[in-house]
Amino acid sequence: MQKGYTLFWLLPALIALVIYPIVTNNVMLRETVFLILLSITLSISLNIILGFTGYVSFGHIVYYGIGAYFAFYLMYAYKVSLIVSIVLGGLVSAAIAFVLGQAVLSLRGAIFAIATIGVNEAVKSLINNISILGGAMGLYFDFSIYDNYGGALKAIWLSYYLMGTLTILSVIAAYYIKKSKFGLGLFSIREDQDASAVLGIKTKLYKSLAYATSAFFPAIAGGIFAFKAGNIEPSGAFNLVKSIEMIVMVMLGGYGSVAGSALGALFYEKIKSILLVMPYVKDLHLAVSGLILLIIVQFAPSGIVGFLTKYFKNLRKVLE
């Protein structure tokens, strides 16, 4: 595909966002940005299977949860180091996604969607019942684990640096996938799966790889957050609302666009922060997200980026 300039502005902007709380040493700002970075990472990752390949993954948060539990358990029971744990969590999650993908991605998008809806429920019910993983109560760190990282305070900053790095890596990865031959294949599959197969694309393999990649980054994020929180339990790790938010963010920003996912995450977090302080609206979180999604799907299915590039064609090269 042709040369694009998206990363030229997106990367510096992200780096600036990450550095800002570090430079000002502002803990509250750090926490806010922490959540924004998580949203961006989740949104960008989901876009790989949703926007690039055209398969809606409901309940995608399950990979965040799997990565969180796996990494947490390694640190908790086997005292494995943070970075090794979270990366292993990422790989395990990706492997599970790949295998599941081989099973259900060969079918139409709608059937895949149904399968993913079941996934979250299924995993949650499983984990609620397995006692090694703490069951419904979850697991808690012995806080002495943080001593290995220079104490609790330093450990939290470490988590922050890792999250920032992860977000930036995920954006770069998503962008280069999109511009690669693999990405071209994915977009082709999205447009017409049967034609893609006839043209020589190994559709099943490509779809599974996309799905695995989309699971990898959320899983690592899960590990980071579990480490930071010091505890883990099913409803936090497999938070269905986050799954829903991921979809809304991707569609809001513009599915298929890396910049779109980042923008969508930012916009959504901003809207949320405004709404959550309004008295009645805050309990209507779910309903409002649903309404946003409905409006986007009915009237602006290509999201913010689609809207902008329709009226300002020159923006196409910077909003990929």
Next chain:
Amino acid sequence: MLAYVNAVISGILIGLAYAIAALGLNLIWGVMKVINLSHGAFIAFGMFAAYMSVKLLGVSVYTSLIPIFVAGLIVGIVAFFVSLYRVLNAPELTTLLSTYSLSLILIGLGTFFFTTNPRAIDTHLGSITLGYSSISYSRIIVGLISLFLAGTLYLFLFKTSLGKAIRAVSQNPTAAKLYGINTTLVLSISFGIGVAFASVSGALIASLFPFTILSGGVYELKSFVICVLGGLGSPAGAILGGLILGLLENLLSLKMPVDYMPFIEFSILVIILLIKPNGILGRR
């Protein structure tokens, strides 16, 4: 031994109620090739409508079934125009997200008004005893009503002109249009019927088990499993699938905690998708 008999009978009875839910999903898929992801939300809607009728209006849950059906029909038709009418010819992704957003709105509003506290309806009907175990009358009534509804749907689809129109559109929308059938009318009514069936099944289930605003999701998953088992597009398959699931659930619950059910159902779903994606009786 008697526990097994009880499980089988219970399984069949509840299976019929599940079948009614699945029939709603099935009809919508058959007619407009849309998977209604707000299905669970409407099941919850039916549950709470039944609850409110009993608690606020003092009506018996069975009497409330008719107004719930009608309400479901009307709400369904409105929902069709709000979320699907404009995007019927868009890629599949769009309709999935459309109905999904509907479910978010509904469940969001529902959580706001009803909170996630569990509710239950007590029908005060007592039960029949079979040796050491018993089957509650409410289960039997649920089974009978479900059979009645399934039969009525069959008669409607095969013996009325509107029903024939619906079948025509589901087999070949273009040809149906050329024959002068008002496809918009057919599609909106089909969606309405689908939602009505979901709502009524919710009311029926509410008469048997406690529920929360979030229970819809659990039954939505069951409906999916049933439709995939029986074959999307085959009403007979939905009934067969419902019975199988009901039986399976009740027999398995003798051996393992009910918490594992969603995991088992999901596994069944994946296995069927792998071996026989068109279901036992399905057509593509």
Next chain:
Amino acid sequence: MILKGTNLKLSFGGLVAVNNVSFEIEEKTIFGIIGPNGAGKTTLFNIISGVYKPQEGKLFFKDKDITNFPTYKRARLGIARTHQIVKPLSELTVIENVMVGACFGKKNYNLKQAQKVALDVINFVGLSTKMFTQAGQLNVAFKKRLELARALANEPEILLLDEVLAGLNPKEVDSMLNVILKIKQNGITIIMIEHLMHAIMKASDYIMVLDSGEKIAQGSPQEISNNQRVIEAYLGDPKLAMQLVGAK
């Protein structure tokens, strides 16, 4: 002999779509397939490109048995096709569409090489003015050219054309026929399904006639237009048949 099918059979439920069809196609020729609607022509294409598996019979590509090869593998071998109802990758641009063909075809090019190949093919079929247009926004004639371009970008040895002339006006038909002949000159074997009689009679070296899933005749265009059974099944009017012979 580049492609051979022996006793191919495929039914859908009770309907036998392709019944005991055998054929042999010589390299670098244009092989025409004609027949009334519903004769099984597109189904046969689907069998050749791997979309359907035949219930009986075998398919050979240069003496290799490819009957059970998955769809994508056939493109890698060098079998490309266009579809009767075009399948553009709507939200991708024309050049991106054609690059997909180039990337995943026989030569498995990387993006840079694919772009070069795509440019050449786009010029060849006459789509240069539409290079950066989204495929979904093209009119039917251009969409058909795109379909052809994408298949050519595969750099195939066999090109399956399914009613590529349908819906074109006479001038467009002539222009497309010229392109097809040029493709043949480049050494590609072409299998064509067509309803436009004079076109397919003019272009083909050899023709097979299908009716209700069975092969009812094969031969040179001259032999086909004189064939009584073909005339009855398909051409209908003997006078028309005579005209067609004259047209060759």
